[in-house]
Amino acid sequence: MSIKIYNENRLTKQPFFHSLMEFLDINHDVTLRVIKGEFKDTNNLDRKLEDYIQSGLIKRENRRYYNNFKVFDDIDFTKELEEELEEPNKIQILSYSKPFFLRDNSMLSSKLNESQTYLLLENEVNDLKFFFSSNFARTDDNLANYFYHVAQGIPLSNLEKDIYRIMGDVDPNYALRYMTVFLLKYTKRELVPNKKPDIFIQTLIKYNYIEAVDGKYYKINIKINDDFVNPQVIIFDNPEEFIAAQLKTTRKIQTSFIV
Structure with missing residues (x-):
């Protein structure tokens, strides 16, 4: 894992969020179709993704998805x-x-x-x-x-x-x-x-x-x-x-x- 999360909350503790975060960290200009293809075995993917967007963790812009936080280095x-x-x-x-x-x-x-x-x-x-x-x-x-x-x-x-x-x-x-x-x-x-x-x-x-x-x-x-x-x-x-x-x-x- 390339990103370490501190002060984790209910959403960031979810295994899907960890996997999605890492995926978006190395893949850019990602559409919903690409996410569903990568995580096809994830239950309730749309609802989880919407929760991340509403909480500010993920950004959706022009039908593309991005991590909505800075990774400090x-x-x-x-x-x-x-x-x-x-x-x-x-x-x-x-x-x-x-x-x-x-x-x-x-x-x-x-x-x-x-x-x-x-x-x-x-x-x-x-x-x-x-x-x-x-x-x-x-x-x-x-x-x-x-x-x-x-x-x-x-x-x-x-x-x-x-x-x-x-x-x-x-x-x-x-x-x-x-x-x-x-x-x-x-x-x-x-x-x-x-x-x-x-x-x-x-x-x-x-x-x-x-x-x-x-x-x-x-x-x-x-x-x-x-x-x-x-x-x-x-x-x-x-x-x-x-x-x-x-x-x-x-x-x-x-x-x-x-x-």
């Missing part, structure tokens, strides 16, 4: 890829919600995947938050990525498969309620008495957020941060501006919980 970000960029002083959560498209196996795609994104997990019971730093591809093993991968149906890592066997497709807010109540004990003591671990304590152990000591206690291995300033959230309307800002975000920050 190395040449579009020469400065960001070749020059040493200054890291933003503040921790910023950068957000762009719509699908965007990069040339696969490009330096741009590799650099974007290696950049850092910052993630907060909150719950409805108390003010404790988890803070994570993850590569943009979200292949790092942490609790935020686990919930994201399960919700999006993304294949799980080996560790995440272990976590899934422990607590499965649990509601994140439900899990966080129990985890945070337990972790709040560490604001008053360094060691917490060991008890029979439930699925949530087992999960914290698996991620090495806590560990058993002398068979009697648990100690915490992540930082407790009580002077944390919430990251600035920047919402982008333009994918090019978002990518340029994301490429600058390379600082990996230690996992912590915030009180």
Whole structure:
């Protein structure tokens, strides 16, 4: 596949869209007859094609069909890829919600995947938050990525498969309620008495957020941060501006919980 899609939605996840997108990327001046000939085994082709047109993913002009999006490549970000960029002083959560498209196996795609994104997990019971730093591809093993991968149906890592066997497709807010109540004990003591671990304590152990000591206690291995300033959230309307800002975000920050 020559095009990598980020922020996929219901339409871009469809196998037919992926095949059509790749076909239109290398074939131009394509008519409906040509599309039907190429994808003759596709059910409801006309309806799907109309959905893509209405959503703005595909353009129909003079009875010809085209991809209606830019596929970003190395040449579009020469400065960001070749020059040493200054890291933003503040921790910023950068957000762009719509699908965007990069040339696969490009330096741009590799650099974007290696950049850092910052993630907060909150719950409805108390003010404790988890803070994570993850590569943009979200292949790092942490609790935020686990919930994201399960919700999006993304294949799980080996560790995440272990976590899934422990607590499965649990509601994140439900899990966080129990985890945070337990972790709040560490604001008053360094060691917490060991008890029979439930699925949530087992999960914290698996991620090495806590560990058993002398068979009697648990100690915490992540930082407790009580002077944390919430990251600035920047919402982008333009994918090019978002990518340029994301490429600058390379600082990996230690996992912590915030009180």
